Amino acid sequence: MIKNKPNLKKAQKRSNKDVEIIEDKIYIPNEMVNYGNNKKYLIQTYGCQANERDSENISGILELLGYERTYDENNSDFIIFNTCAIRENAENKVFGKIGSLKKLKRDNPSLVIALCGCMAQEEKTIEKILSSYQHLDLVFGTHNINNLPSLLLDALYSKEIIVDVTSEEGQVIENLPSNRASKFKAWVNIMFGCDKFCTYCIVPYTRGKERSRLMENILDEVNDLIKEGYQEITLLGQNVNAYGKDLNKGYGFAKLLENVAKTNIPRIRFMTSHPWDFTDEMIDVISKYDNIMPFIHLPVQSGNNGVLKKMGRRYSVEEYKILFDKLKKAKTDVAMSTDIIVGFPEETNEAFLDTLALVDYCQFDNAFTFAFSPRTGTPAAKMKDNVGEDEKKARLAILNEKVNGYFLKNNQRFFNKTLKVLVDGPSKKNSDVLSGYSEHNKLVNFKGSKMLIGKIVNVKINDVKSFSLEGELVD
């Protein structure tokens, strides 16, 4: 049954209406109270931290219904795919995965399978699911996670797939149940949506308009996290620098960041900053507080002004460099990272060389690099995608080689230095070794007791690689 389908025209809309803040407790229909007792759910999350945080809320809601988490699909009663639409390969991964569950569903018809997140917000995903993935039970979007108990009830009683995805500017929903992935590092949403409409990007259509949480609600959340022993928070938004603009309360990201710093939580990070509205006031706050970590993610996307213009990024290469230099000066030894897209429509080889030159100038500590992927409904998808796939791949390989060289060079400054590391747990590659992140967001591996997990410890670095540092525990 189709309750609501996403609609591109509605997703593009931005009005001046005030954002509604919903503070009610979530509604649980009688039939769903304790429905999940003795049942297990599995949630597979793709995409960015916004999705990671949504999955913590979905998990919180399901545990409120009595469900327990599992990581084994054969042992699941409810499987949820929280998806990402940012590039085609992200979507293909999900379609491959849900396709492979057809057999599991045939063998166990009581299994409920749901798809949510940014892919659900696309018209073309819904068409594809209705034509080829009828074994799904439920599709919901990024705006109605709070309705999950009712949606699940509908799906249980319906023989057909339930689709309930609205395209809207969106609300701010407070007080969702939450089951955080970590006991010492937390994601804290400060705003939702995006109004930048970079021409290549699907996010403004899948997440709605830029809307900020009230500062008091964010600070309450941070203070609760401190009481629970959290060591690090990351303030989240597609463009945190725009925080507060929609509220007309006289405060913005600089004020928020300063107030969060004053809570004295040991580590504060934030993601993502759009270079366009990075103010001097923000830079002052970043330089003034030691618990604001010396790591800034500042996506540049391209080093060529013509390409930047077509991307709708609203800054020039020269302006980016000025901001970059200011930040480097403002915070001693700050680590800078970025995002870069190669093969944007009509990116010439000269334009690509400009991007390489910018990388040589900035010498980033980290960089996420992507080949342009046209997204249906975005302006760039209508531009001439005239850099061939092979050429995109070749440019990506050249760019990666260059950025990787700088990762290694930058990491060398930590050789023989003692770094403060927040210990995450056993290393993914070697369970005898612990790993965690330094203040500069460097992955650090060292030997130590599992008792140290969740603590900030001193590690002296004795080996340096491109993507990690190795060291030993010191007092």
Ligand code: SAH
């Ligand atoms: N809000 C963040 C970015 C979120 S998407 C920001 O503005 O920085 C993360 C990254 O994915 C972007 O920075 C961009 O580099 C990349 N990206 C987004 N859309 C893309 C597309 N259509 N093709 C290739 N890469 C894309």
Ligand code: SF4
């Ligand atoms: Fe996408 Fe641009 Fe918004 Fe980032 S700022 S989410 S790249 S539209």
Ligand code: F3S
């Ligand atoms: Fe992907 Fe949606 Fe995030 S498209 S990058 S999960 S906002």
